[in-house]
Amino acid sequence: MQQERRRQQDRTDGTRAALLEAGRMLFVEKGFAGTSTPELVAATGLTRGALYHHYADKRALFAAVVEREAQAAAEAIETMPSVNAPLDALRVGSRVYLEAMSVPGRTRLLLLDGPAVLGLSEMDEIHARHGNRTLRQGLEAAMESGAIRRLPLAVTTEMLGALFDRAALSVAQGASLEDALAVVSAVLDGLRA
Amino acid sequence: MQQERRRQQDRTDGTRAALLEAGRMLFVEKGFAGTSTPELVAATGLTRGALYHHYADKRALFAAVVEREAQAAAEAIETMPSVNAPLDALRVGSRVYLEAMSVPGRTRLLLLDGPAVLGLSEMDEIHARHGNRTLRQGLEAAMESGAIRRLPLAVTTEMLGALFDRAALSVAQGASLEDALAVVSAVLDGLRA
DNA sequence: TTAGTAACATACAGGCTGTATGTATGCAAC
DNA sequence: GTTGCATACATACAGCCTGTATGTTACTAA
Numbered sequence: 263m264q265q266e267r268r269r270q271q272d273r274t275d276g277t278r279a280a281l282l283e284a285g286r287m288l289f290v291e292k293g294f295a296g297t298s299t300p301e302l303v304a305a306t307g308l309t310r311g312a313l314y315h316h317y318a319d320k321r322a323l324f325a326a327v328v329e330r331e332a333q334a335a336a337e338a339i340e341t342m343p344s345v346n347a348p349l350d351a352l353r354v355g356s357r358v359y360l361e362a363m364s365v366p367g368r369t370r371l372l373l374l375d376g377p378a379v380l381g382l383s384e385m386d387e388i389h390a391r392h393g394n395r396t397l398r399q400g401l402e403a404a405m406e407s408g409a410i411r412r413l414p415l416a417v418t419t420e421m422l423g424a425l426f427d428r429a430a431l432s433v434a435q436g437a438s439l440e441d442a443l444a445v446v447s448a449v450l451d452g453l454r455a
Numbered sequence: 456m457q458q459e460r461r462r463q464q465d466r467t468d469g470t471r472a473a474l475l476e477a478g479r480m481l482f483v484e485k486g487f488a489g490t491s492t493p494e495l496v497a498a499t500g501l502t503r504g505a506l507y508h509h510y511a512d513k514r515a516l517f518a519a520v521v522e523r524e525a526q527a528a529a530e531a532i533e534t535m536p537s538v539n540a541p542l543d544a545l546r547v548g549s550r551v552y553l554e555a556m557s558v559p560g561r562t563r564l565l566l567l568d569g570p571a572v573l574g575l576s577e578m579d580e581i582h583a584r585h586g587n588r589t590l591r592q593g594l595e596a597a598m599e600s601g602a603i604r605r606l607p608l609a610v611t612t613e614m615l616g617a618l619f620d621r622a623a624l625s626v627a628q629g630a631s632l633e634d635a636l637a638v639v640s641a642v643l644d645g646l647r648a
Numbered sequence: 649t650t651a652g653t654a655a656c657a658t659a660c661a662g663g664c665t666g667t668a669t670g671t672a673t674g675c676a677a678c
Numbered sequence: 679g680t681t682g683c684a685t686a687c688a689t690a691c692a693g694c695c696t697g698t699a700t701g702t703t704a705c706t707a708a
Contacts, residue, residue, distance in 0.1 A: 270654070270705060277655080293571070295488055298695060310696090311657045319697070378486070378571030382624065411641055414634040417625055421638050424621030428614050431575060441607040445614050448604055452645015463674060463685070470686080491664060503665090504688045512666070651708085658701070663694105670689070678681085 278316055280306040285327045290367030294324050294375045321379065328376045329388050331368055336392035338362040348404035349450065355400055356426060356446045360439060363430035373427050397423055410453040425449065471509055473499040478520045483560030487517050487568045514572065521569045522581050524561055529585035531555040541597035542643065548593055549619060549639045553632065556623035566620050590616055603646040618642065 284305035288297040299320055303310050317323040342358045345351040363369055377385050386394075398419045404410045429442040477498035481490040492513055496503050510516040535551045538544040556562060570578050579587075591612045597603045622635040 273655070273705090295572075299697095300695075309657050312655075314697070315655060374571050374575070378567050379488075382567070382628065413638055413641055414631075417622070417630050417634045418638050420625050420630075421618050421621050421635070424624075425614050425618045428617030429610070432610055432613050435575065437610050437613075438607075441610045442614070445606050445611050448606055448646060449614075449642055452647070453641060454645070466674090466686070492666095493664075502688050505686075507666070508686060508688095649708100651706100653704105653706080655704075656702085658699100660699075661697095663696085665694085666692095668689100668691075671687085673684105673686075675684085676682090678679100 274316070277306075277308065277312055280308070281313060281316060281323060282327055282330060285323050286331070286367070286371070289324060289327055289375065290370055293370070294320075294379045324375075325380055325384070325388075328371055328380065328385075329391070331371045332388050333392050335362050335365075335368060335372065336394070336396075339396055342396075348400065348407050348409045349454065352400050352404060352410075352450050353447060355396060356450070357443060359397075359426055360430055360433060360442060360446075363427075364433060364439075369427075369431050369434045373431055394423075397426075404453075408455055410450075411455050413453075422449075467509070470499075470501065470505055473501070474506060474509060474516060475520055475523060478516050479524070479560070479564070482517060482520055482568065483563055486563070487513075487572045517568075518573055518577070518581075521564055521573065521578075522584070524564045525581050526585045528555050528558075528561060528565065529587075529589075532589050535589075541593065541600050541602045542647065545593050545597060545603075545643050546640060548589060549643070550636060552590075552619050553623055553626060553635065553639075556620070557626060557632075562620075562624050562627045566624060587612075587616070590619075601648050603643075604648050606646075615642075 281302070284302055285297075288302055288305065291297075297320075299310050299313060302320075302323075303313050306312075313323065317326065339355070339358055339362050342355060345354050363372075372385075376388075380388075398415065401410070401419055401422070402415060405412050405415070426446065429446060433439050433442050474495070477495055478490075481495055481498065484490075490513075492503050492506060495513075495516075496506050499505075506516065510519065532548070532551055532555050535548060538547050556565075565578075569581075573581075591608065594603070594612055594615070595608060598605050598608070619639065622639060626632050626635050
C-alpha cells in the first residue's frame with residue numbers, strides 16, 4: 263500500500279524533475295522567450311500534455327525553475343562558516359555570494375530573465391522564501407554593533423544586493439573576480455562608522 | 456527639390472516617430488513579450504506592413520525605443536551643472552541620475568526588459584553610445600585627483616551604476632528618494648582615499 | 649473487480665510573427 | 679508632362695506556438 267502509493271508519487275516526482283531539468287537547461291541556453299514547449303518536452307521524451315498536466319503554463323514551469331535556483335543559491339550561502347566580527351562576516355559573505363552566483367546560468371535565471379518574466383515583486387517573494395535574509399541580517403548586525411554606519415535598512419539591503427548582483431554578472435561576463443571583490447571590499451570598508 | 460525630398464523624409468520621420476511613441480507606451484505598459492505587433496500598429500492607425508518596412512522586426516523597434524530612452528536619460532544627465540570638486544560632482548551627479556531615472560516607464564525599459572530582451576552586452580553598447588560616460592569619467596576624475604580610492608575602473612563603474620539603478624528602481628516602487636540618496640552618499644563618502 | 653482518479657497523449661482553435669507580394673505615391677530625368 | 683524607378687505602405691499567406699479540450703492508459707482504494 264505504501265509502496266503502491268509511492269509508485270504514483272515517484273512517477274510524478276520523476277516527471278517533474280525531468281521537466282525542471284530540461285527547463286533549466288533550455289531557459290539558460292536560449293532564454294524564456296526563445297524556448298518553446300515542444301522543444302522542452304522533446305528534451306524529456308514526454309509530450310506537452312504532461313507539461314500542462316503538472317504546470318499551469320510555461321511561465322509556471324519557469325517560475326519553478328527559478329525558485330529551485332534561488333533555493334540552491336541560498337543553500338550554498340547558508341553553509342557559510344560563521345564569522346564573529348560583523349564586518350568580516352559581510353566580507354566573507356560577499357565572497358561566498360559571488361562564488362554561489364558563478365554557477366553557470368544562474369545569473370541569467372535569477373538576474374536577467376527572472377525579473378523580466380516574473381516581475382520584480384514576484385522575484386522578491388521568491389528570494390524572501392529562501393535565503394535573502396543573509397545580507398539583511400548581516401547589515402543589521404553590523405549596524406547594531408556599530409561596525410558600520412546606520413542607514414535605512416531596506417533600501418541599503420536592496421542597493422548593496424544590486425551591487426553584488428552586478429558584480430556577479432560582470433564576473434559571469436569575464437570580469438576578474440578579484441577586481442569585483444576589491445570593489446565590494448572597498449565599499450564595505452567605506453561604510454564603517 | 457529640397458522641399459519635395461523633404462516631404463518623403465517627413466513622412467518617414469512621422470511614421471517612425473509614431474511607431475516609437477506607440478512602442479514606448481505599450482512596451483512600458485505591457486512589456487516586450489506582452490505587446491503584439493497588431494496592437495502596436497493599431498495604436499498608430501498604420502498596418503504591420505509599415506512596421507516591418509521601417510524596422511527589421513519587433514525586437515528592432517524595441518531596441519530603437521530603448522536607445523531613444525537611454526539617449527533622453529543621458530541628455531538629462533549631461534545638462535548637469537558642472538561642479539569642481541570631483542567628489543561633490545559625483546554626489547550631485549547621483550541625484551541628477553536618480554531624478555532622470557524617475558521618468559515613468561524608464562526603469563522598466565532600461566533596467567528590466569532591456570537587458571532581458573537585448574542582452575547585457577547590447578545594452579552596454581547602447582549606454583556607451585550615449586551618456587554612460589558621465590559616471591565613468593566622474594569616477595576616473597575622482598581617482599586621478601586622489602579624492603577617492605583607486606579601484607579597477609570598469610567594474611567599479613558597472614557596480615556603482617547598478618547601485619544607482621537599483622536605487623532608481625526602489626524609488627520607482629515607492630521607496631523614499633531621500634533614503635536612497637542617503638545610501639548613495641554614504642557609499643561615495645566611504646570611497647574617499 | 650470495479651469505480652474513480654491521476655498521469656499522461658492527441659487533437660484542435662486561435663493568435664502571432666515574419667515574409668512575400670501587391671499597390672500607390674513621390675521624385676527625377678527626359 | 680509623362681515615363682520609369684524607388685520608396686512607403688497595405689494585404690495575403692505559411693508556419694509555429696500556446697493553451698485547452700478531449701481521449702486513453704495506468705494506478706489505487708474500496
